[in-house]
Amino acid sequence: MCRIAGIASKSIKPRQLVSIVQKMCDVQRHGGPDDEGIFIDEQIGLALGHRRLSIIDLSSSGHQPMTDGNQQAWISFNGEIYNYPELKQELIQQGSRFNTHTDTEVILQAYLQWGTAAFGRLRGMFAFALFDVALGTTYLVRDCSGIKPLYYHLIGGQLSFASEVKALSRSGIATNLDSEWPIRFLAYGHIPEPYTTLKNVYSLPKGHYLQWQHNTAVSVIRSFADEPPLHDYITDTREAQHELYKAVNHAINSQMIADAPLGVFLSGGTDSSIVALMSGKQKDDQLKTISIYFEDKDHNEHTYQQAVADKLIGKNYAHLVKQQDFNQHLLHIIASMDMPTTDGINSWFISKYAHEDGLKAVLSGIGADELFGGYPSFNRIKYIRHLKQLSPTMFGLGKSLLADKYKKLAYLAYDHPVADYLFLRGLFTPADIAEILDIEPRIIEDVLFTSRQGYPTGYDEQHASWLETNLYMQNQLLRDTDVMSMSHGLEVRVPFLHEDLQRVVANIAPAIRFNKHQPKKILTDTFKDLLPPEILNRPKMGFSFPLQQWLAAHEAMNAEQFKGKKAQKLVKEFKKGQVHWSKPFALYQIQNV
Structure with missing residues (x-):
């Protein structure tokens, strides 16, 4: 690296x-x-x-x-x-x-x-x-x-x-x-x-x-990328689990090659737990795992992290991150960004600790959610087709009448695949962007909704997987992980994105690969004998920092320091708990980076 x-x-x-x-x-x-x-x-x-x-x-x-x-x-x-x-x-x-x-x-x-x-x-x-x-x-x-x-x-x-x-x-x-x-x-x-x-x-x-x-x-x-060969889908669950286990094992083993100290990011979720436990089979007592946890009970995954660490012979380095750590390093984090982003804070911290713990390379569980349906978008996407049958004028209500978290309905007024993604994952609506930047809404639409080339349709789990992989993971998770880890001289490897593993997963019938009642069921069932009960039975919760509270308490979130009435109003609403932290964080970068 x-x-x-x-x-x-x-x-x-x-x-x-x-x-x-x-x-x-x-x-x-x-x-x-x-x-x-x-x-x-x-x-x-x-x-x-x-x-x-x-x-x-x-x-x-x-x-x-x-x-x-x-x-x-x-x-x-x-x-x-x-x-x-x-x-x-x-x-x-x-x-x-x-x-x-x-x-x-x-x-x-x-x-x-x-x-x-x-x-x-x-x-x-x-x-x-x-x-x-x-x-x-x-x-x-x-x-x-x-x-x-x-x-x-x-x-x-x-x-x-x-x-x-x-x-x-x-x-x-x-x-x-x-x-x-x-x-x-x-x-x-x-x-x-x-x-x-x-x-x-x-x-x-x-x-x-x-x-x-x-x-x-x-x-x-x-x-130069080869198109995956078209085969009959694997429709037998046992066969799918067998092929998946082999592919994951091969991907992880191949990525354990290193002449420098190597470890695993351990968040406490299913994906990183599988990577850590499979890596432990090869590295034995040499494996190091890195975890971060918080005092806030709603975000603290230390119990799950420890349940996995207890099954490993190697050493787990667990780091408590507090509000004062965030306050101390926020400007360093922003300076480490190659381009503005509303993500990457968690990657910056865990990479910092991994470097301080003597590691030069780590394995991460990135990619499993996108492959096996681990996000809410995999269920939500099917509703887009039905919502778009309504009159586009109805979605204009999102400009003024709806609560902030529902404003993204405005994207459904646009007949464009990017608008579908932004409905699922977007930050600000075109109307809000126009007001924040003081430009015509027509300009916003021209920038966002141009080419349709390469975007799939279908409004099913495979469609959601494509969007999450090619837009969210590609542009946010992978980029932020690379930039933040490399700012600390650390290499991050992602075995779930091994080319051969992705081919195996693509060949599993969607009915087996995706499960609307239990996200990533095929993955957890494949490794159920390896994972501790605490991980198998835990509710789905994405690893995240308590940034809603931390950012609200940070001196940077002084509404009077923001330019424009729209930005000031939004920051005030955020401090009342009415707006997600990512929005004022984005405005802060727009005005200060």
Whole structure:
């Protein structure tokens, strides 16, 4: 796990190229505190930068940017390739020679052997830049689940890229803000891909590569993700459980590979408990688990965390987080954000403690809710079809007459798939956004409801799974987890998003995969002999901080410090308990970030 950066330009002098890439690397130092390196090809006008967090092969042979023995290709790589031992053996049989024990070199040799077809054979989380010397071509490549970030900027025959948006802005490459980012942020609570806070800076789509031809300064973006093969669904519950157990076990085992200290985030929920207990089978007494808990009884999951920890031989590090900790670190948390978000506070704290407890990599349970129907949206989505049969004018009532938590009904007046998602997960309505930003509602609608391409329909559990995976998890959970963990020099691995596991889950009949009466039943039934009774019998409750109380008590929530009557009114309503904390937190960032 690392941070990468680079520029391809024939108009910038070599010394300046190195200087700018060095600045980008310096901005991202927190994500790669162990080593740094820069490669430059002066003739072609390319500089690749790298900040290293050493996880596999801790020796100096893992230094990047890395090249093969014949210097046919160069790579700057961020991430982990979990099937690199198998690929390495196959490549050795085909004549490849290796000088290191790194997964980075496996990517290089795989490309030299198979070309761009190699990208689809990688299993893991990754974002890398690979320069083919003979072809004069650079590839930017991002994993199929979009776990690792990669942002690019194209202008005037120049390609620039980095793992963080702020690396592009603070180095002077892209300094103009995208005027539409506040609209998207207030609607979603984050900035959805491919957009960013910067003009002409975009996120590379997951499962794609950008190909840059140096001699022509022409780029093209192509997909390398394989479409899952169409098979008959698994309709037998026992068979589904058998295949699911094998896939989860394989995913977790493959992600336990590390030459640095590795542990597990243990929240007390089903997903992290499964990851911890399955990891404990392999790591035995070496496994460390990290938990955080609170004094507030409504948010305290310490009992559940301890029930799992008691079944493990390794050490559990449990940390009590209090209001004063939140007060002390709120500005640090906001400073750690690459882009504004209404999430990530929990990730920041638990990553901080994991780093302090000596870990460099951890496993997380992210992804299970999206795969198996763990959110309320999986039941709510079916009602959208019926509600949208009503007159759109009825939903206009949400502008003024309804309580705040019902205002999102206004989104159902719009015939667009994004509006369906925002009804389920959105923050502010278009009318409220227009009032907050003092712009015409028509502008809000033009920004939010543009292309329909790629969005499914169906209003069933599979539809909900797609929305939760490709919008909420992709743009909020994964991004915030990456940014907040890397701000502490920590790598987070997500075994539920292993490519092979996702294929198995997609092949389970929806009637078995989703259960409206008991969310994630197939998952809990599969591991019922492993999980303690406290976890099996506990009510569903998403892990969260007591932020409604903490933020209300924070000095930042002084209504008089907010600009505009609408914002001041909302903050006052929040302090009365009438508005969810995420709304004033978003307004605070809009006005202070």
